[in-house]
Amino acid sequence: MTQRPSILVARAIFPEVVARLREHFDVETNDTDAPFTPAQLAERLQGKVGVLTTGSERVDAGLLAACPQLRVVANIAVGYNNFDVPAMTAAGVLATNTPDVLTETTADFGFALLMATARRVTESEHFLRAGLWTKWALDMFAGAEVHGSTLGILGMGRIGQGIARRGAHGFGMKVVYHNRSRLDAASEAACQARYVSKAELLQQADHLVLVLPYSAESHHAIGATELAQMKPTATLINIARGGIVDDAALAVALRERRIAAAGLDVFEGEPKVHPDLLTVPNVVLTPHIASATIATRKAMANLAADNVIAFLNQGQPLTPLNPEVLPKELRA
Ligand code: DGY
Secondary structure: OOOOOEEEEOOOOOHHHHHHHHOOOEEEEOOOOOOOOHHHHHHHOOOOOEEEEOOOOOEOHHHHHHOOOOOEEEEOOOOOOOEOHHHHHHOOOEEEOOOOOOHHHHHHHHHHHHHHHHOOHHHHHHHHHOOOOOOOOOOOOOOOOOOOOEEEEEOOOHHHHHHHHHHHHHHOOEEEEEOOOOOOHHHHHHHOEEEOOHHHHHHHOOEEEEOOOOOOOOOOOEOHHHHHHOOOOOEEEEOOOOOOEOHHHHHHHHHOOOOOEEEEOOOOOOOOOOHHHHHOOOEEEOOOOOOOOHHHHHHHHHHHHHHHHHHHHHOOOOOEOOHHHOOHHHOO
């Protein structure tokens, strides 16, 4: 009997997805769900041809050199800044991610965070829970208008366009965006979005939502200089990646009310959060949950599993990031 390929699932996922993988492979799981250290990950990957990862597992040249049998790494995330894709390509290792299945869910959450931030939902809830509500007042927790305001979007991929559609069609917002490349006219029309420079975006947005991928170029794309260009009444929402915002500079801007408020789902060095952000009241903080509905997280885990199954069984993954590692005839 030929030996079945062995794979690793690096973090706890849904049992039914593990069961699907077990129909094809010998599967080792991480039952404690504690993220592996790089050394533990390398050790657990010995003899494995595939692995399902999340953003907490770094895949770089060092790991690849230590795991020469590895052929495919499937991230259960659309973002893949935990991958060194050129190193994976050089090692002939396929990388995949989970686009599309989380777009609308993540856009929903971007809007939820925008609303909570503009309308001071968590700040006022803390006040109530602390027993401080003794009388109603006309200006109590008066926040910023959402409907009819200007929505700014930095990074206009699928999720950015989902947020733009919600703002334009649902809330009558004027939408401006900046992106590495401008959308085609039909996509701009569908989102009722106008392309502007980054400086114009910072100056015009009442609510600025960050939805760009993290890279060396986008590191601290929003720092003290950019925050100083925003309106003092503006809110900033980050559902993209930690490190895109200089969290220390943001905490100062929030404390000094140089912008009105922020909503953050991602943080530099998460799960650690800059201590100054924990002490300013005008920030809504959530633990990287923008795509977290049961249906969407299952869809993400299933797509990662499907990538590994399709690649190891037929050589043809569904959502490859480096199709150049595939034989020419299989590249989409
Ligand atoms: C993603 O899919 O990139 C989300 O941020 C979850 O990691």
